[in-house]
Amino acid sequence: DTAVSQTPKYLVTQMGNDKSIKCEQNLGHDTMYWYKQDSKKFLKIMFSYNNKELIINETVPNRFSPKSPDKAHLNLHINSLELGDSAVYFCASSQVPGGRLPDTQYFGPGTRLTVL
Amino acid sequence: GENVEQHPSTLSVQEGDSAVIKCTYSDSASNYFPWYKQELGKGPQLIIDIRSNVGEKKDQRIAVTLNKTAKHFSLHITETQPEDSAVYFCAASRPPRGSSASKIIFGSGTRLSIRP
Numbered sequence: 001d002t003a004v005s006q007t008p009k010y011l012v013t014q015m016g017n018d019k020s021i022k023c024e025q026n027l028g029h030d031t032m033y034w035y036k037q038d039s040k041k042f043l044k045i046m047f048s049y050n051n052k053e054l055i056i057n058e059t060v061p062n063r064f065s066p067k068s069p070d071k072a073h074l075n076l077h078i079n080s081l082e083l084g085d086s087a088v089y090f091c092a093s094s095q096v097p098g099g100r101l102p103d104t105q106y107f108g109p110g111t112r113l114t115v116l
Numbered sequence: 117g118e119n120v121e122q123h124p125s126t127l128s129v130q131e132g133d134s135a136v137i138k139c140t141y142s143d144s145a146s147n148y149f150p151w152y153k154q155e156l157g158k159g160p161q162l163i164i165d166i167r168s169n170v171g172e173k174k175d176q177r178i179a180v181t182l183n184k185t186a187k188h189f190s191l192h193i194t195e196t197q198p199e200d201s202a203v204y205f206c207a208a209s210r211p212p213r214g215s216s217a218s219k220i221i222f223g224s225g226t227r228l229s230i231r232p
Binding site: 004041042043044045048056090092096103104105106107108109110 | 148150152154157158159160161162165203205218219220222224225227
């Protein structure tokens, strides 16, 4: 009965590799997000999708590409991984029509990415 | 741009005492202020939120106050218990500009420890 789930929970990989993180929500929400949490616990939004449409795209390197096959899924693909990409990545969702109103966000358990 | 400052970064209180975490925001158009609790190895979870049309909200041992004039808001936890130990994040959000989406700006977090 998990609301927002992410896979994998841990990801350890070499510099230069390409990897993907998957996210699924069963809350019936319209909007999904990706956040990056660095080693100092600072949470910063990366992307947001509303009903499969990109609505927020912060200053994130082009190596990061989100993909939303349907409104219940938002995956994050990262090309040419760098040491600085090491962080915990959180997926979140909210029931916000068109993403135009602030609303409660429900977070997944996170994916700890370690780039060696 | 939008900025949310949070203090203190760490807080240790005796079990049973109160804990107060303070935040300031820079964007006067912000109108939604959620507080999230993040336990070790988990994603942030909403514990309470307040909108700009009220000055105070309470839910059992947790209360939040908002001073729109000073652009301050605070989290108060009374009768603290060991399970209150976690990292707490304040956040602020404003209505979107034009066709953009609303996004939440998080503070830097407060690590709260409850001493038995």
